[in-house]
């Protein structure tokens with residue numbers, strides 16, 4: 109129920125407007141205020157079948173006399189809850205209604221705006237007459253026009269900015285564009301262009317996206333969360349900007365990453381946009397260039413560490429739980445190693461948390477390896493792995509591979525780990541270095557003489573699989589790739605570091621130097637390569653394949669914790685989606701064009717695992733989880749407003 113005084117409401121899907129009202133009314137604020145009441149068809153408050161009347165009351169000063177206006181009521185259909193269609197919501201609360209002060213504000217609200225697609229009837233009933241030119245177009249034509257416009261821009265960053273503007277103008281157009289043109293637009297809103305966008309985020313800054321929580325907000329994070337206009341949050345992606353892709357410390361400008369990841373949660377995984385919350389924790393930056401950049405948008409100080417950092421983070425984590433409950437998924441993204449492992453360990457037992465760089469990357473790479481075995485033969489345990497880079501991605505992947513090997517063979521984890529070697533900036537990780545190793549590297553120290561150079565490690569260990577997770581570009585040299593190709597008929601080479609500039613080698617280098625024999629995948633996309641008259645298309649081993657479906661699976665099952673077995677389930681689900689036709693082209697990942705179907709399959713396996721492990725709270729378990737996952741997905745189709 110709602111109360112006009114704003115003292116109580118129970119619908120947890122309230123728009124931000126109504127929540128603001130509730131707050132300001134409670135405090136008796138004298139500033140600009142919007143009073144929201146929910147009424148039933150008789151105009152009485154408190155019915156489920158609500159109309160929301162928005163009344164603008166400007167009581168601020170004599171210059172702004174009380175202004176009352178009750179205008180248009182926009183009503184949606186069954187399946188939508190407060191303007192959002194997703195069965196991850198309670199479907200019984202329908203229909204939804206939104207009142208807007210005027211047609212003019214409707215056109216400026218990205219959640220509801222349809223632009224030229226408003227019908228004649230809608231133009232009549234929502235005060236839009238004259239505010240739009242006469243033509244009425246459909247969604248498809250809008251998409252076609254926007255794609256034509258986007259393609260005029262030759263510089264990817266310009267396309268990124270144009271996409272930002274579309275998102276701010278018309279959300280459903282943005283998501284339809286992205287979904288209908290996923291292969292073309294993923295490299296724009298996501299890796300690699302998002303990396304450049306973060307580097308220049310201050311300069312291209314327009315309207316803020318997401319929530320910025322800096323040291324200035326210490327002690328007030330609860331209030332900050334309440335400033336966000338949505339109440340029913342299902343996924344948070346949070347970064348502190350210290351290790352943005354392979355680009356290093358970009359401080360507050362790392363915000364592009366949570367924003368981009370959450371766009372994918374919606375477009376690829378079907379989580380409704382209003383349930384997604386991008387957050388950047390700003391504790392400063394050690395990036396001198398940014399500290400001296402007049403357009404930098406973050407705190408101009410060096411990074412807080414130790415207790416100051418821990419306290420801010422703790423306050424944040426508990427405020428999140430308090431505001432959004434224990435089933436909100438918190439995805440950690442692009443933290444530096446030293447924080448990434450600690451935060452995951454610290455909050456993994458009290459919150460629904462997932463580190464995409466450790467766990468999402470691991471799951472996508474394991475899926476690619478499972479698929480590769482169809483091309484090269486053998487079991488996982490029969491292969492030997494060498495990693496360049498022993499940080500979050502490298503050790504995360506290694507651990508998941510070792511776990512899967514152990515499950516398949518019954519050999520203890522300590523033993524399966526011995527099939528996996530790692531080389532960091534100081535050389536091969538060997539027992540004699542044990543004392544000085546960071547804790548997350550220790551399980552990977554094996555008996556071997558010290559080796560400094562990658563090429564020498566390759567020659568000595570003779571891996572069948574070489575994985576780059578170093579963040580350092582062009583480190584798989586010709587000599588390294590050629591060495592891999594001398595003792596492997598089909599060397600498996602994954603150059604995972606992002607963006608493209610940091611990739612350990614290019615697709616062209618991998619195919620050319622291995623004489624077309626490599627099974628190659630990379631974190632950032634590469635165009636198909638022609639070598640000796642044959643075209644080689646490579647796969648993108650990017651966690652974008654996993655996290656949207658993984659998150660959907662957690663949400664639809666009401667999971668309260670993440671478990672490694674769920675990651676293994678996600679890998680299996682993804683590997684199963686690689687078709688014979690894909691294999692024939694040498695592909696070990698399915699194309700992104702089918703990503704929603706892939707995500708539904710991943711979600712179903714993850715959810716099934718959550719039920720099996722007793723970690724699911726949404727009961728009863730749906731009979732057909734794939735169908736259920738699909739039915740839960742957000743659609744960007746326009747609603748018609750009565």
Ligand SMILES: O=C([O-])CC(=O)C(=O)O
Pocket residue numbers: 299352353354442464465605606631650651
């Ligand atoms: O964002 C991406 O493309 C993959 C990823 O998580 C990273 O590189 O940190």
Ligand SMILES: [Mg+2]
Pocket residue numbers: 353441442464465
């Ligand atoms: Mg990342």
